[in-house]
Amino acid sequence: MTLVQKHGEAAGHAATAIALLGIIPLALDAFWINLVGKYLAFAFVAIGIVLSWGYCGILSLGQGIFFGIGGYAMAMFLKLEASAPELPDFMVWSSVEQLPLWWEPFKSLGFTLFTILALPIAVAFPFSYAIFRKRVSGVYFAIVTISLALTVNVLLVGSQGETGGANGITDFRTLLGWDILGDGSKRTLYFVEALLLLAVMALAAALVHTRFGKLLIAVRDREDRVRFSGYDTAMIKAFVFSVAAVLSSIGGSLYTLQVGLITPGLIGAVASVEMVIFAAVGGRLSIVGAVLGALLIGFMKSYLSEQFPEFWLFFLGGLFIFVVVVMPNGLAGTLQRLVRFKA
Amino acid sequence: MNDIVLDAPSPLAVASDFARARESILTISHLTVSFDGFKAVDDLSMTIEENELRVVIGPNGAGKTTLLDMICGKTRPTAGSIRFRGEELTRLSEYHIVRRGVGRKFQNPSIYEDLTVSENLEISIPQARGVWGSVFFRKTKAIRERIERVAEEVMLADHLRMKSGKLSHGQKQWLEIGMLLMQDPQLLLLDEPVAGLSPREREQTAILLKKIAAGKSLVVIEHDMDFVRSIANKVTVLHQGRLLSEGTVDEVQADPRVVEVYLGH
Numbered sequence: 001m002t003l004v005q006k007h008g009e010a011a012g013h014a015a016t017a018i019a020l021l022g023i024i025p026l027a028l029d030a031f032w033i034n035l036v037g038k039y040l041a042f043a044f045v046a047i048g049i050v051l052s053w054g055y056c057g058i059l060s061l062g063q064g065i066f067f068g069i070g071g072y073a074m075a076m077f078l079k080l081e082a083s084a085p086e087l088p089d090f091m092v093w094s095s096v097e098q099l100p101l102w103w104e105p106f107k108s109l110g111f112t113l114f115t116i117l118a119l120p121i122a123v124a125f126p127f128s129y130a131i132f133r134k135r136v137s138g139v140y141f142a143i144v145t146i147s148l149a150l151t152v153n154v155l156l157v158g159s160q161g162e163t164g165g166a167n168g169i170t171d172f173r174t175l176l177g178w179d180i181l182g183d184g185s186k187r188t189l190y191f192v193e194a195l196l197l198l199a200v201m202a203l204a205a206a207l208v209h210t211r212f213g214k215l216l217i218a219v220r221d222r223e224d225r226v227r228f229s230g231y232d233t234a235m236i237k238a239f240v241f242s243v244a245a246v247l248s249s250i251g252g253s254l255y256t257l258q259v260g261l262i263t264p265g266l267i268g269a270v271a272s273v274e275m276v277i278f279a280a281v282g283g284r285l286s287i288v289g290a291v292l293g294a295l296l297i298g299f300m301k302s303y304l305s306e307q308f309p310e311f312w313l314f315f316l317g318g319l320f321i322f323v324v325v326v327m328p329n330g331l332a333g334t335l336q337r338l339v340r341f342k343a
Numbered sequence: 344m345n346d347i348v349l350d351a352p353s354p355l356a357v358a359s360d361f362a363r364a365r366e367s368i369l370t371i372s373h374l375t376v377s378f379d380g381f382k383a384v385d386d387l388s389m390t391i392e393e394n395e396l397r398v399v400i401g402p403n404g405a406g407k408t409t410l411l412d413m414i415c416g417k418t419r420p421t422a423g424s425i426r427f428r429g430e431e432l433t434r435l436s437e438y439h440i441v442r443r444g445v446g447r448k449f450q451n452p453s454i455y456e457d458l459t460v461s462e463n464l465e466i467s468i469p470q471a472r473g474v475w476g477s478v479f480f481r482k483t484k485a486i487r488e489r490i491e492r493v494a495e496e497v498m499l500a501d502h503l504r505m506k507s508g509k510l511s512h513g514q515k516q517w518l519e520i521g522m523l524l525m526q527d528p529q530l531l532l533l534d535e536p537v538a539g540l541s542p543r544e545r546e547q548t549a550i551l552l553k554k555i556a557a558g559k560s561l562v563v564i565e566h567d568m569d570f571v572r573s574i575a576n577k578v579t580v581l582h583q584g585r586l587l588s589e590g591t592v593d594e595v596q597a598d599p600r601v602v603e604v605y606l607g608h
Binding site: 211233 | 482
């Protein structure tokens with residue numbers, strides 16, 4: 001890595017920290033801060049996609065599934081707290097008379113947090129290791145994952161009584177008795193999220209710079225060569241895919257806290273593809289770019305879907321094509337090229 | 344140029360040297376593979392001795408690359424056995440075969456173009472092949488020195504920090520050989536290591552391979568007979584998946600069956 005790149009990367013992280021902890025909270029009101037918080041939840045997902053897709057070449061179109069694990073786990077805990085000692089309202093409407101057994105442990109915050117971190121690994125690791133051992137990769141892996149995202153979406157919508165169906169889980173406002181919807185607490189939640197994101201960014205950057213990070217690139221470019229250097233490449237890929245899954249899940253849980261609801265729409269195929277677009281637009285080899293992409297697309301989506309509700313998806317598709325054709329390394333890649341050109 | 348990179352044999356290896364003194368490093372017997380009924384390799388038996396440099400030649404489609412693919416686990420044989428120091432390889436996965444001490448160089452230089460020469464060599468180090476090991480891997484002085492030694496060996500000492508994609512074709516071939524040396528294999532399988540190289544580079548490669556063979560066994564696939572003559576102790580000629588002839592370069596070239604295959608009818 002050249003000196004310019006190294007400094008550029010450090011500068012990018014520092015600028016993100018200043019923007020997230022200084023400029024945004026000072027310049028924006030509570031409404032906007034909350035909106036930024038919502039989009040930052042997707043930045044976690046995008047960082048995971050940078051690691052697994054950008055560095056290791058694993059294109060997953062099912063990251064929404066893991067986003068959903070975190071989002072639903074958090075929502076279940078909050079919903080149980082909000083409706084205790086009664087059943088959650090949507091269960092009553094579907095004439096479910098007793099709390100389903102698998103809901104019981106979510107009365108505990110400890111268990112909920114454990115689930116947010118552990119369940120994505122328990123799902124992603126064995127599933128992906130089995131697939132990568134079979135040498136399924138590239139577009140086939142993308143197809144498998146997008147099908148799973150569709151399936152999970154359909155399952156959630158279909159089981160109205162246990163998951164809230166198409167409406168998802170909503171209508172909760174306290175976390176251990178603390179009001180999460182007030183302006184002050186939204187600000188606090190925002191800071192918690194921003195700090196967590198900065199920590200994840202630092203960890204991801206550190207990971208990329210280890211020998212493991214170089215292995216990821218090696219597997220992406222010449223998996224056979226890595227295998228014939230004595231590595232179990234399926235293990236390497238399953239590991240990084242699991243990391244991406246956990247980051248997705250963390251993002252999902254924060255989304256629920258920021259927005260106050262989780263719906264199956266955030267788990268499906270379209271949402272999962274959008275998540276990949278965040279990383280592609282920001283720059284699939286840049287951790288800072290992933291955050292930038294998530295924020296940028298998030299705001300564009302809010303604005304455009306209000307102004308042109310019919311055409312928003314065309315804008316998104318057009319942008320994706322534009323980025324892939326003109327800026328293969330996204331905004332961050334283009335920026336790096338400009339800096340190097342001047343230096 | 345420095346001496347060839349040779350690590351001192353472990354006490355265990357020395358102790359078992361006696362036991363396998365009469366055993367060949369690689370014993371292939373009745374090896375057959377068929378793809379949809381086409382037998383790419385057909386009932387082939389051969390042995391490679393310790394510290395031998397064997398060249399495999401033969402016309403296109405003779406099964407040379409398929410043979411190497413089967414030794415290193417890339418292709419599974421339909422029948423027959425491949426024993427490496429007494430251990431059956433045909434049931435092991437590729438990375439386990441590598442860990443036993445078999446290194447493979449591919450026909451087209453297969454290197455990580457986005458990484459520097461130094462990083463290419465670093466990844467090939469046989470330690471820390473697990474996920475956690477590679478996350479917490481530290482480049483110690485000994486490892487840095489080893490990388491430099493191998494880089495010098497393969498004539499790339501001045502290019503350690505260069506992105507390997509920017510190397511010339513010949514340098515890429517050497518880098519891949521260097522990556523194999525980092526793994527410290529006992530048996531190296533090289534598929535056309537001088538394809539596309541200049542005459543001068545061929546000479547340098549021949550010297551390099553002969554030095555490597557001082558402490559390891561090599562199986563080299565090659566077409567260029569001048570090059571073969573400059574490196575080989577023993578040549579194996581394959582034709583249509585079968586062993587056609589075996590012996591020194593002169594013996595093989597004098598064999599009427601070989602002449603017929605090469606000159607055609």
